[in-house]
Amino acid sequence: MTNSETNTTFIKKEEVSRASDLVHLNWRLFRSLPLFLKFLPLTFLSILLASAAPSVFRWYAGNYSSQTDNGFTLERLLWIALLSAFFRISAWALFEAIGMWSSQSIYSKIVRGLTETRTTFFDENPSGRIINRLIRDYDELRSNAIIFVGDFFNAIIEVLGIAAVACFASPWAMAAVIPLLLIFFFIQFQRSTMIEHCRSLSSVASSHVLNRQNDLIEGSEIFILYQKGELLLSRMKDSLRTYLQASTLTFQVDIWASFWIRFFAECFSFIVLIFTVRALDTDQIDTPIAGVIISALFGITGVIGWLDYASSLVSRSSPHLRRVFEFIDLPAESIGELARPVSQVYKKYSGDISFKEYSMSYRKDLPLILKDLNLTIRQGSKTALVGRTGSGKSSIVQSLLRMVYVHKGDILIGGQSIFESDIQKLRLHFGVVPQAPYLFEGTIASNLDRGGRLQNTQLAKAMEAVGLNYSLEHKIAEAGQNLSLGERQLICLARVIACDRAIVLMDEPTSGLDPETDARINWILHTALENKTVITISHRHESIKNYDSILELAGGQVVQ
Numbered sequence: 001m002t003n004s005e006t007n008t009t010f011i012k013k014e015e016v017s018r019a020s021d022l023v024h025l026n027w028r029l030f031r032s033l034p035l036f037l038k039f040l041p042l043t044f045l046s047i048l049l050a051s052a053a054p055s056v057f058r059w060y061a062g063n064y065s066s067q068t069d070n071g072f073t074l075e076r077l078l079w080i081a082l083l084s085a086f087f088r089i090s091a092w093a094l095f096e097a098i099g100m101w102s103s104q105s106i107y108s109k110i111v112r113g114l115t116e117t118r119t120t121f122f123d124e125n126p127s128g129r130i131i132n133r134l135i136r137d138y139d140e141l142r143s144n145a146i147i148f149v150g151d152f153f154n155a156i157i158e159v160l161g162i163a164a165v166a167c168f169a170s171p172w173a174m175a176a177v178i179p180l181l182l183i184f185f186f187i188q189f190q191r192s193t194m195i196e197h198c199r200s201l202s203s204v205a206s207s208h209v210l211n212r213q214n215d216l217i218e219g220s221e222i223f224i225l226y227q228k229g230e231l232l233l234s235r236m237k238d239s240l241r242t243y244l245q246a247s248t249l250t251f252q253v254d255i256w257a258s259f260w261i262r263f264f265a266e267c268f269s270f271i272v273l274i275f276t277v278r279a280l281d282t283d284q285i286d287t288p289i290a291g292v293i294i295s296a297l298f299g300i301t302g303v304i305g306w307l308d309y310a311s312s313l314v315s316r317s318s319p320h321l322r323r324v325f326e327f328i329d330l331p332a333e334s335i336g337e338l339a340r341p342v343s344q345v346y347k348k349y350s351g352d353i354s355f356k357e358y359s360m361s362y363r364k365d366l367p368l369i370l371k372d373l374n375l376t377i378r379q380g381s382k383t384a385l386v387g388r389t390g391s392g393k394s395s396i397v398q399s400l401l402r403m404v405y406v407h408k409g410d411i412l413i414g415g416q417s418i419f420e421s422d423i424q425k426l427r428l429h430f431g432v433v434p435q436a437p438y439l440f441e442g443t444i445a446s447n448l449d450r451g452g453r454l455q456n457t458q459l460a461k462a463m464e465a466v467g468l469n470y471s472l473e474h475k476i477a478e479a480g481q482n483l484s485l486g487e488r489q490l491i492c493l494a495r496v497i498a499c500d501r502a503i504v505l506m507d508e509p510t511s512g513l514d515p516e517t518d519a520r521i522n523w524i525l526h527t528a529l530e531n532k533t534v535i536t537i538s539h540r541h542e543s544i545k546n547y548d549s550i551l552e553l554a555g556g557q558v559v560q
Helices: 003-008 022-031 034-038 040-064 074-102 104-116 127-166 171-175 177-225 229-281 287-298 300-328 393-400 423-427 444-448 456-465 485-499 515-525
Strands: 353-361 370-377 382-387 405-413 430-433 503-507 533-537 549-554
Touching: 022 034, 022 127, 022 300, 034 040, 034 074, 040 074, 040 127, 074 104, 074 127, 104 127, 104 300, 127 177, 127 300, 177 229, 177 300, 229 300, 353 393, 370 393, 382 393, 393 405, 393 503, 393 533, 430 485, 444 456, 444 485, 456 485, 485 515
Parallel strands: 382 533, 382 549, 430 503, 503 533
Antiparallel strands: 353 370, 353 405
């Protein structure tokens, strides 16, 4: 996109990630799993023992079957077999099970990154993209990435173990593993770059598929109404076709790389076999050792194939890892604000609210919404904000909550700048009644007190103040679907009353409500919220006729 397009486009384009260092990316993955790292030394020991156990078993079985009285017993052979199985299971459990269990902390970091970044992020990124990261990319990390790396370490140790066994035939046989590994890692390096690019294309394409599905679910009526159903289906087909093409390209790269890796593995096996036959012919090794070497060589293709497969999967999971860490590394809300010293001491804000030469926008590169705003709202007053769409009403509320990009100026409450306090602590001073009231599945009590810190008597008084007779244990469905819109709005108002916040922000609280509920909310403003500072966004003048002041905004300024 050009600079001019960037300045006029709000939805951010999801681009293919650039290539990155796989080692660095996977090392960061493991550093994010503290429990896994504690068990890592024991895990590697289990992998080494699991790799060596089959060769020891073959060697011991060869000596036992020689029918000579050499001290080799069936009981010891059985113990070796049991230990081999134990070490193999331990290697799997320690690496994969503990890794998957530890990955839950990464999901917590993703959610924390989303909750602590600017709300404009959710406008810039379609819901399909966010869902894709939270579900598909994280699931790839949890279910596959850790297992793939574990398989890679298991396979590379198996290959080195076969090289060590080949040393018994000839040092030159062991040396032959060096060019094999060099060729292997050269092919893997080439493939990993291509696979990563292909997987990035696939991930971006899958986000588009999810977006088209959202269009079908949320906007199907509009498409049908304007007779554009065929256009919607065409867009869905194009998105799916692009996704399938990216996935097919990934398989093509995999197939060719695997062919050449297996070809050179067979060449290595043939070379070591020649050295083994020569060593056996010249009595440099005995028959049991030769049997161990030949058995290992018969499995070299499978081990190299396993290593090849595990390596390709590690490369394949890297785009998902990067996308997960992108969400973890989302900039905090305070990033982009004017540099101010933030006090670690909790400040209690109380008093008049003053905007001083305040200018803001929703993104740094977007036009200003509020421009050099000077405004004072008296403590305890009931103030209504009116004006056309885009005049700056919601911007004032979001500015108080520090949800926007500040270009200059300050906001003071009781003479104290709101930028000198931690964002989360600052928001504890505000009670919010949204335009679209949302309730959580649970009880009335759990919705009024999300933190579980208030007494039931306090919650009951809040319900009484809004005139609702439901008990605190009354069950509420998800989103409050078993209640009317007016009841949901009153419960949201009761939540604010129960929390006893000094400043109440209301966004169209009576929008879509009947006159009786509208009148009840106005009555609550002058009873339960009598001593609170209330700022209301409104389009209905009859709902705000009893307010202390009505401020009309236009172009980011108070005009009346």
